[in-house]
Structure formats: C-alpha cells, structure tokens
Amino acid sequence: MTRIARFMNLVEIQYPVSGREPARDYNRAKKFINGELFFQNPTMLNDPFEAQPLLDTIKLLDINDEELLLIFKRVHAFARGISLAQAETELKKRVAAQADVKYVDMLRHQLPKLYFDEMRQRMSQFGVCCFVQATSHDSDSYEKLMWSLYASGVSGIRVEFDSDELAKSLAPESDDEASEKFELAVAKREIDYVNDRPRISAFDFFKRLGESHTTDLQKQTFTEFILKPHLFTKSMDWCREKEFRIVVEDAASKLVRFDLSSIKKITFGSRCDLTLRKILIEAFSETVELYDIGLCSESYELKETPLKAQ
Structure with missing residues (x-):
C-alpha cells in the first residue's frame, strides 16, 4: 500500500x-x-514552467521528403480514423494540387504546430x-x-x-x-525532478504515433511525449x-x-x-x-x- x-x-x-x-x-x-x-x-x-517543455525541430529539418510524407500519412490516418490507403489517396490529391517541394516544405513546418495543438487540447482537458x-x-x-x-x-x-x-x-x-x-x-x-527542461522531438512523437497500431502503444506514446514531460516533470528546485x-x-x-x-x-x-x-x-x-x-x-x-x- x-x-x-x-x-x-x-x-x-x-x-x-x-x-x-x-x-x-x-x-x-x-x-x-x-x-x-x-x-x-x-x-x-x-510553477511557472508547468507544462512548458521545449520543442526540438532539428530532426524535421534533416529527414528527407519521402520519410516526412510517410510520417504525415500515418498521422493523418490516425487523426482521421481512416486506413493508410485512404490517407495516401488524400495526400496524393493535396500534393498534386501544389508543387511537391512547396507542399512538403509546408508539412515540415506544420508538424510542430500539430504537436502544440495536440498538447494544448490535452492540457485544457486534464485535471491535476x-x-x-x-x-x-x-x-x-x-x-x-x-x-x-x-x-x-x-x-x-x-x-x-x-x-x-x-x-x-x-x-x-x-x-x-x-x-x-x-x-x-x-x-x-x-x-521526476530534473536539471534541464524536457525537450520534445516533434519528429519522434509523430513517427512513434504513426507506428502505434495498438491501444497500449498509443497510451505509451502519449505518456512519454505528453503526460510525462508536461505534467510529471519539474525543476530540481522543487525536489523537497x-x-x-x-x-x-x-x-x-x-x-x-x-x-x-x-x-x-x-x-x-x-x-x-x-x-x-x-x-x-x-x-x-x-x-x-x-x-x-x-x-x-x-x-x-x-x-x-x-x-x-x-
């Protein structure tokens, strides 16, 4: 007990x-x-730093266009509750409507915003x-x-x-x-009391989310990337x-x-x-x-x- x-x-x-x-x-x-x-x-x-981790976007700048489109396809399927094939069809329509480079560049900058939108929505719902x-x-x-x-x-x-x-x-x-x-x-x-503010990789979050095909894996992903760094981590100054x-x-x-x-x-x-x-x-x-x-x-x-x- x-x-x-x-x-x-x-x-x-x-x-x-x-x-x-x-x-x-x-x-x-x-x-x-x-x-x-x-x-x-x-x-x-x-705590003024409550639910204020840092966002790391470096990996999003380094990955190639093909990998970025694959991640976005999986995230889109997850968010919409549709199959990967349906998500790929919708994605191809969007790419066809714009220049490939322009659309991929937009996605590269959109993923961090999607993470923050997801985080803010959940932070407004959770009670502590x-x-x-x-x-x-x-x-x-x-x-x-x-x-x-x-x-x-x-x-x-x-x-x-x-x-x-x-x-x-x-x-x-x-x-x-x-x-x-x-x-x-x-x-x-x-x-968890730490010396450095948690740093979240938007790339890792959406990659892991897109690969989470079971409810347990989805829970683990949200716990690791949203719950734990936002609500269960504080500065070492509070350790007492x-x-x-x-x-x-x-x-x-x-x-x-x-x-x-x-x-x-x-x-x-x-x-x-x-x-x-x-x-x-x-x-x-x-x-x-x-x-x-x-x-x-x-x-x-x-x-x-x-x-x-x-």
Whole structure:
C-alpha cells in the first residue's frame, strides 16, 4: 500500500467590505466529506514552467521528403480514423494540387504546430491533483514546508490516502465507447525532478504515433511525449516537495468524486479552525485515524499525537 498525503485548507474566509468580522465558509469541507476532490487546470498550478517543455525541430529539418510524407500519412490516418490507403489517396490529391517541394516544405513546418495543438487540447482537458509522498517521520523538514505552503501554516489539515484505492475510485466505469479511446482516464505517479527542461522531438512523437497500431502503444506514446514531460516533470528546485500527482481526463477545474474509504489518516494543524475540526471528527472518527500536529517544546520539530490519546 502506497500512502500519499494532501495538505488542504478547507475553510474559506470571506472578508466583508465594511468593518465587520470576516465570515467563515465551510463549503469546501462539506464537499470533501461528500467525497469530492478538486482537480486543477494545469495552467493554474504555481510553477511557472508547468507544462512548458521545449520543442526540438532539428530532426524535421534533416529527414528527407519521402520519410516526412510517410510520417504525415500515418498521422493523418490516425487523426482521421481512416486506413493508410485512404490517407495516401488524400495526400496524393493535396500534393498534386501544389508543387511537391512547396507542399512538403509546408508539412515540415506544420508538424510542430500539430504537436502544440495536440498538447494544448490535452492540457485544457486534464485535471491535476497534487500530493506528497507520505512518510512515517512527521518531523521531516519537507512536511513542515508543506504545512506552511499548502495548509495555511498549521491552520489546515493533512489527509493521507492509499494511492491505489484513490486512483481506482476516480476511474470511470469502462464501456464500449470508452474502450475505443486511447487516452489514459487516470494517470498517477511521482514527479521526476530534473536539471534541464524536457525537450520534445516533434519528429519522434509523430513517427512513434504513426507506428502505434495498438491501444497500449498509443497510451505509451502519449505518456512519454505528453503526460510525462508536461505534467510529471519539474525543476530540481522543487525536489523537497516529493510530489506525487494524479491526473484525470476531462477534470480540469472540476470536483471529482472519490471513495472516502481511500482516506486512511487525517491530521489537524495546531491552529486548525475549531468548527472545521468538529465537522471532520464527526464525519471520520469511526473510519479514519485522526491526529493532531503540535509544536515540540524543545526543537523546531512537529509532533503528531493520536486524538484518542489526548
């Protein structure tokens, strides 16, 4: 069982225009108790380099015209859902309507645009939910950092999940229509931290895609050239977060239903809102391990204490 944790702030403070006391909205907490997690649009994540790999077009300039036309024929057949013979017929008509050199040159410059169009379309559809890889050492420095960045200091909560159970509960039930799609409904993995930005070869992407004759090969191609470099790779500067992500199709900026049984542990920050604390204890005391996080009196460490031991 792989444990992952999400640091959350489930209380929204609404500041009035006048000098009245700010109001506290617990709608986020109610949605969480109802089994809903928010999946962010990748373009709204806090890393400015998110989903921004570099595109390498060198190979497109080096390949000969015959190989370029073969790749485009395969991609055209894939995109249109037609046979290679039909794609070749359409391609010949286009070539005949223009000078060969002019048309091939246009294709050479069109493939990078096609990759970016494909990437942008998918990035607008995928929803991302970010976690950290859970640890049994509650004093780890990165956990203190996560409390500060993503749980409003220690005013929020830390929720620990079984990653497999959570991901499985997010996946839609398969049907005939869904089985024909090659996209991944749910993808999950830890982040790869690298020193250099990923560099994607448009030539390699379309060559591999054109040669992917099975659903599994198509999934592997999109994982390698779109999902992994765009959504599961970050700068080494972020490595202390030990991030784990779950990505769901058609979930950008949406709430997604999940199974509450995938929650294994909830830890309350030392400044957690008392009403929120009461709401969550009432909802999960019978099914989930509940803890408080406190400040160690003699060091900079955080200390967890089971609720029942208090």
